[in-house]
Amino acid sequence: MVRTLYVYEHCPFCVKARMIFGLKDIPVEIRYLLNDDEAGPIRMIGRKLLPILEEDGKFMGESMDIVAHIDNIGKNRLSETVSPPISDWLSAAGPILYKLMLPRVACAPFPEFATTAARAYFVRKKEPSCGQFATLLEDGSDFVAALNTHLQTLAPLIRSVEAVNGTLSTDDIHLFATLHSMSIIKGVIYPPEVEHYRQTMARLSRVPLMDEHAA
């Protein structure tokens, strides 16, 4: 069966969908769409939202639906046991992360921004909800400090570097996607347990971190 996953490199939801293929060693072709390509996703699922999985000519949106669908193939399913402190940690990190990540993503050399028009589309679309990127880039040091404090509280929650709760679960999908987004922010200090976890998950899921583009 031929499977194609349409993604943006920076997108945390796309990271979630990509991860399950790596974790389960299931082949998939990754295709990047330009950020201003509205017609493609709308033709596939009726709205401009990635990730989208194409399987035998059929299309599926929603990252966690894709995760569940691929997880149902073969052995080694994700555990259904999740840990409330992990979702609490993620909810608290989200608002800080958002304002730091989006302006940095907008400057990175990702395939979804291969044209000037695609990059401009992203900025135009995200700035209204997030604030002027130039201003956010000028001084984010308080936000970075807040993120670093928050990361200290994640370290004791990591039970294994191969699975945050000891057995792979959707908590790993959500947590790694957030750490992946964080990786584009320079000055973030990862406690050793978190560093080991994010490097291990990048390897196991075959989704590279964005460290090299950190700004």
Ligand SMILES: N[C@@H](CCC(=O)N[C@@H](CS)C(=O)NCC(=O)O)C(=O)O
């Ligand atoms: N609930 C969706 C959310 C997906 C989502 O928000 N994707 C973003 C990219 S991170 C998107 O395609 N937004 C439209 C845009 O960027 O124009 C999922 O989990 O797949």
